[in-house]
Amino acid sequence: MRLERWFDRELSGGGLRLGAERERTSAYRSYDVSYRSQDLRISGVINVPTGRGPFPAVVLAHGYIDPAIYVRGQGMPRERRSLASAGYIALHVDYRNHAASDDDPALQRTARLGYAVDVLNAVLALRRTDEVPVDDDRIALMGRSMGGAVVYRALEMAPGLVDAGIVFAAVSSDEADNYAQFSGPSPYWDFVRERWGSPERNPAFWEGISADQHFDRVTEPVLMHHGRQDDTCPPRWARHSYRAMQRAGVEVTLRWYAGEGHTFSDAALDRAMRRTVAFLGRHLE
Numbered sequence: 024m025r026l027e028r029w030f031d032r033e034l035s036g037g038g039l040r041l042g043a044e045r046e047r048t049s050a051y052r053s054y055d056v057s058y059r060s061q062d063l064r065i066s067g068v069i070n071v072p073t074g075r076g077p078f079p080a081v082v083l084a085h086g087y088i089d090p091a092i093y094v095r096g097q098g099m100p101r102e103r104r105s106l107a108s109a110g111y112i113a114l115h116v117d118y119r120n121h122a123a124s125d126d127d128p129a130l131q132r133t134a135r136l137g138y139a140v141d142v143l144n145a146v147l148a149l150r151r152t153d154e155v156p157v158d159d160d161r162i163a164l165m166g167r168s169m170g171g172a173v174v175y176r177a178l179e180m181a182p183g184l185v186d187a188g189i190v191f192a193a194v195s196s197d198e199a200d201n202y203a204q205f206s207g208p209s210p211y212w213d214f215v216r217e218r219w220g221s222p223e224r225n226p227a228f229w230e231g232i233s234a235d236q237h238f239d240r241v242t243e244p245v246l247m248h249h250g251r252q253d254d255t256c257p258p259r260w261a262r263h264s265y266r267a268m269q270r271a272g273v274e275v276t277l278r279w280y281a282g283e284g285h286t287f288s289d290a291a292l293d294r295a296m297r298r299t300v301a302f303l304g305r306h307l308e
Contacts, residue, residue, distance in 0.1 A: 025231035029136050029180050030240070035061055036144025039152035041069070045096075049073065051107035055095065056114065057123070058148035060141045066123035067145070068096030068115045069155065070107035076156025079163075079307045080112035082145045082185075084138070084177075086168025086192075087205075095122040099167055101289075102191075105296040106165075111303065112157055116145050131214045134232055139176040142166075146184055161307040163187040165299070168256060168285065169194055172201075175234035175241075175264075182242040187306040189246045189299055192253055192285050195260040196235035196267060198222070204255075235264060238271035245275045246302045248295045250283030276302070 042055030045068065056069040072078050085098030096103075096115050106113040118138045119127040130137055142164060150159045162185050166174035171193020178188050194201050199222035206212040222229040230236055245268060249261035261277060268275040278298055280291045287295060 026136070026176065026179065026234070026237060027231070029139070029176075030237075032140070032180065034140070034143050034147055034181065035059065036147030037151045038064075039148040039154050041154050046070075048108075051104070053103075053107070058145060058152075060119070060144035060148075063119050063125040063127060063141075065119060065125070065141050065145070066095055066117045066121075068103065070103050070113040071155050072107050072110050072112065076112075077158040078110060078112045078156060079158050079161035079303065080114060080149050081106050081163045081165050081189075081303070082142055082149070083113060083115040084142050084164065084166035084170030084173040085115065085118075086166075086170050090121050093117070093121050097122075098170075099165075101292055102165065102167070102296065105292075106300075109296075109300045111300075112149070112155055114145055114149060116141055131211055132218070134215070135211075136176065136232070138173045139180055142173055142177045143181050143184060161186060163189065163303055163307060165189040165191070166193065167191040171256075172196065172234060175238075178243055178245070179234060179237045179240045182240050185243060187244050187246070187303060188241075189248070189302065191248045191287070191295065192250060192256050193247065193261065193264065194256050196233060196238075196264040197260075198229045198233045199226075200260060200263075202229065204257075235267040238268045238273055241268065241271065241273045244302075244306050245273055246299065247275065247277040248280065248287075248298070249277065250280045250285065250287065250291070252282060253285045255285035 038059040046053035171190035
């Protein structure tokens with residue numbers, strides 16, 4: 024299996040439905056949400072700014088949380104609220120096999136690439152809905168940790184679909200790094216080892232699914248945020264992805280946060296979100 028097999032696939036996102044209201048402030052309302060991604064229904068949470076709109080939108084891809092304990096909307100609530108307060112619709116995608124989303128029995132066999140498909144279909148669902156007032160011409164992607172790789176892959180699978188990408192504390196764009204760091208005993212990694220072997224045994228597979236091999240397909244500007252003390256996703260991974268994108272001709276910016284680990288402090292996240300909103304303002308106009 025190679026990532027190229029997922030490029031330029033026909034997407035079929037739609038059917039966005041609002042569910043129960045979760046939160047109401049003077050700046051936004053938050054709802055449970057679901058939408059169609061290919062033949063699956065995916066759950067999530069959406070924050071909608073107060074007012075008539077139409078509003079620009081950001082689709083959020085969360086980091087790894089064991090699906091057995093994951094709950095709807097988990098992982099990026101601060102980012103979602105910050106975006107909505109700044110006037111952006113923020114759609115947090117749960118992914119297939121998470122929370123109230125449908126299960127995909129082929130998820131492990133496809134190395135979780137379906138997560139990126141769910142994010143891309145969320146974009147289409149926003150463009151095709153009358154449930155919330157979306158500005159169809161101003162949509163970006165944002166991912167955290169594992170969700171950073173989801174954003175990399177989504178930008179490669181469907182160049183030109185969105186206007187910008189943002190990643191926080193992203194995993195490596197070289198999948199051999201991720202294998203070395205995260206592949207402890209678990210149903211997923213045990214399956215991967217049995218089916219495809221380690222990067223040492225099967226380097227062609229691991230190169231084939233690595234985002235850094237396909238950054239030349241990315242047509243959108245990318246903003247990266249990374250803590251200098253991150254020991255979950257080491258800073259060298261951010262430097263590697265940044266340089267690989269530069270070589271591929273991507274308009275990329277890398278912002279460092281001194282003293283910050285994998286989870287940003289409130290002060291650092293506030294600073295990062297101010298930079299993010301300024302970046303979106305430049306590229307979604």
